[in-house]
Amino acid sequence: MPPMKEPAVKREIPLPVCRDACHKIMGIGPVSISVTLAMAFGSLVLVVGLSLLLILWDANETNTFNLINRSIKQLSHQLENDLNNHVEPLQTHLHGVAHSLQQGRLSFTAPHHLQAVFRNTLDWEPELHGLFAWSMQSGLVGMVRDESGQIRPILRSSEDADMERAAITKALQSKKPYWDEISLFRGLSFIHYTIKVEKEGKLLGILSFSISIPEISRMVAGIGKAVGGSGFLLRGEDAVLGHQQRLSQPSANLTIPIGNIKDPVLPNLWAGKDPPEEVIPTEAGLIVKFIEANEDEYLAVMRKVEGYGPKPWYIGAWFPADEIGGASVERLFLSGLIGLFILVFGVWIAAILGKRIARPIRNSAVAQAQISQLEVEHVQELPNSFFKELNDQANAFNTMLGALRAFERYVPRKLVADLMQKKMQMDGLSETRDLTVMFTDLAGFTTLSENLSAQEVATFLNEHFDLLGVAVERQGGTIDKYIGDALMAFWGAPEPLEDAPKRACRAALDIAAKWQRHNAERTEQNLPPIGLRIGLHHGPCVVGNIGFPGRMNYTIVGDTVNSGQRLESLGKEVAPDAQVVILISESIRSQLDESFTTTEMGACPVKGRQRPIAVYRLLPQTHGE
Known part of the structure; x- marks a missing residue:
């Protein structure tokens, strides 16, 4: 028999022997637990921290670029809005005069009425240099602001005849209102806006206003200062229309080439670099340039504005580059x-x-x-x-x-x-708002109008409401309606206004000052002065579209409206002989600061209210009644 083999014996290697053998093969010894724990915790914190840091950095970078983008876009829109806010009211007013001529409320054959309207407009609009009207019947009439700031009728000169004929010829050939090229008139450079006034296809006349280039430069400098930069206005891409330099050069060339302007940025403006798309995305009308000059870097922000003549205007401002978004970076x-x-x-x-x-x-x-x-x-x-x-x-x-x-x-x-x-070996409805309401009324106008023709009454009221309307709109108010010779206006709708009472009081004081001047002119003409009453109240009103579907009005109703009208009527009892009396309620006075002067009139009974209300008189800034 073959010899029997011994059964194989399975031997187990002790764990410590295994571990020691692995350490010898790998060439390493046991690792300190303190080092292991420190490395484990540190690595975990490092990974989480780096992840959060990268996420936060990306978010902050995105927010920073968005903030810079929004800042530049808001800045460009502010530049355009500031320009339009200066110029569009002038155009609107001239179109208003043209409409009054078409409707017969004014007439080219009554030049003294036109001159009165022109004088009032020049008084309210310091940007204007002159307002002009021409017709076949009356020729050229107008009012201009002289070098001393006085408003005077235009004096025609034989030297101006050629320019006048050329301007009238161009206006007659034009089919729509237009901005003219810059012209030199009596040593000053101007830009004109002209309207041809027609009715039923028949020419009535021509209206025009002028703005001097120094005044445009002053306006542009103010716009630039308002946004914290250096403002400029280009006509086309190569001519400087408004700039600080042009304030001191009123008789210089009609246009200054952009390369000749004494400015560190403008000569190199169009050679500047466009910003990266991810920083400032492209937007119609927005132009942004990075310019290097004198070893410094600047940022120019512009808006392209159409509608001011055959060439587009570019309103803009430049800044040191680190001022735009520098703080954000x-x-x-x-x-x-x-x-x-x-x-x-x-x-x-x-x-x-x-x-x-x-x-x-x-x-x-x-x-x-x-x-x-x-x-x-x-x-x-x-x-x-x-x-x-x-x-x-x-x-x-x-x-x-x-x-x-x-x-x-x-x-x-x-x-x-x-x-x-x-x-050891083992994851378009009506609403209620707090508004400020104004009511105005002329004292004794019914008696005065009995001695005037219908045309004279209409002319007087138009001039009166023009004076009131300019003051109301200048302070952001909304004219609700005209009631005979009375006006109703309010502040706080449709746009909310935090300082509505102050705006209404400033408008009332402006009206009072202009009305006193108007009465002074009447006195010089041996005409009796006319009293003006103004009532102001602040409180809750229902505001919105009110009426039937075929005739809706955006208006306000409520007890606040009634109280405002009662305050205006109370003026005839409080100061019956005053040229101007402004009465305000406690809800108005409590929101005024020390720049307004009021005097308490006591608690006065008001029709429609069971209890008397506290009444105050807002004193005009000029003395006398």
């Missing part, structure tokens, strides 16, 4: 630095926390190493730990240490060493 980098500091601080805290967690384990390892050398008498008990597992370990170790010390008394150390050695 600084905040972006500051937030990055703060985030980086927090990240480093977090890693540092994680490393400290890892070491503090590892310290009890390291102490335990040291103590166990001493025990392995049977140095039981030198081993210190482990302190309690904040962590439950480590605390349990410390308690178990201390118990074991006590047992070993007790065991050491009964068992020889050599025997203990032998035992240990053996063991």
Whole structure:
């Protein structure tokens, strides 16, 4: 029989032997737990922190670019709006005069009435230099502002005849209103806006107003200053129409080439670089340029404005580049630095926390190493730990240490060493608003109108309402209606106004000052002065479209309206002989500051109210009644 083979014996390699063999093969020794914990916590914090920092940086960068983009767009729209707010009211007023001529409320054959309207307009609109009217019947009439600022009738000169004929010929050939080219007139350069007035296909005459180039430059400089930059106005891409330099050169060339202007930016404007699309996306009419000049970088923001002549206008302002978004970019980098500091601080805290967690384990390892050398008498008990597992370990170790010390008394150390050695191998409706209401009324106008023709009454009322309307609209008010010779207006709708009472009071004071001047002119003409009463009240009103579907009015109703009208009527009792009396309620007075002067009139009974109301008189800024 063949010899029997011995069965294979499966031998298990002890775990410590396996671990030691791996360490030898890999060439590394055991890793410190304190280092491991510090690295683990630090790496976790580092990964999370870097992720958050990148997310925050991306968000802040996006927000910064959006903020810069919004700032530039708002700035460009503000430049365009400021220009239109200066020029469009002038055009609107001239069209209003043309409409009055077409409707017969004014007439080219009554030049003194036109001159009165022109004078009033020039008085209210400092940007205007002159207003002119021409007709076959009356020829050329107009009012101009002279060098001293006085408003006078235009004096015709034989030297102006050729220019006058050329302007009239061009106006007659034009089919629509137009802005003319810059012209030189009596040593000053001007730009004109002209309307041909027709009715039923028949020519009535021509209306025009002029703005001097120095005044345009003053207006542009003011617009630039308002946005914190240096303003400019170009006519086309190559001619400077408005600039600070032109204030001191009223008689210079009609246009200044952009390359000849004394300005650090404008000569190089169109050679400037366009901004990156991701910073400032393209928008119609918006032009942004980065310009390098004198080793400095500037940013120019412009809006292209059509409708002011054959060539487009470019209204703009330039700034040092670091003034546009500089603070936002600084905040972006500051937030990055703060985030980086927090990240480093977090890693540092994680490393400290890892070491503090590892310290009890390291102490335990040291103590166990001493025990392995049977140095039981030198081993210190482990302190309690904040962590439950480590605390349990410390308690178990201390118990074991006590047992070993007790065991050491009964068992020889050599025997203990032998035992240990053996063991060691085992995610369009109506609403109620607080509004300010104004009512005005002329005192004794019914009696006065009895001695006037219908045309004269209409002319007087038009001039009167023109004076009131300019003051109301200048302060952001809304004219509700005309009631005979009375006017009703309000502030706070449709656009909300936080300072509606102050705006209404400023409008009332403007009206009072102009009305006193109007009465002074009447006195010079041996005409009696006319009294004007104004009532102001503030409170809740229903505002919206009111009426039947075929005839709606945007108006206001409510007790506040009634009270405003009662205050105006109360003026005839409070100051019957005053040229102007302005009465306001407590709800108005309580919102005024020290720049307004009021005097208390006491509690006055008001029709329609059971209790009297506190009434105050707003005093005009000019003295006398």
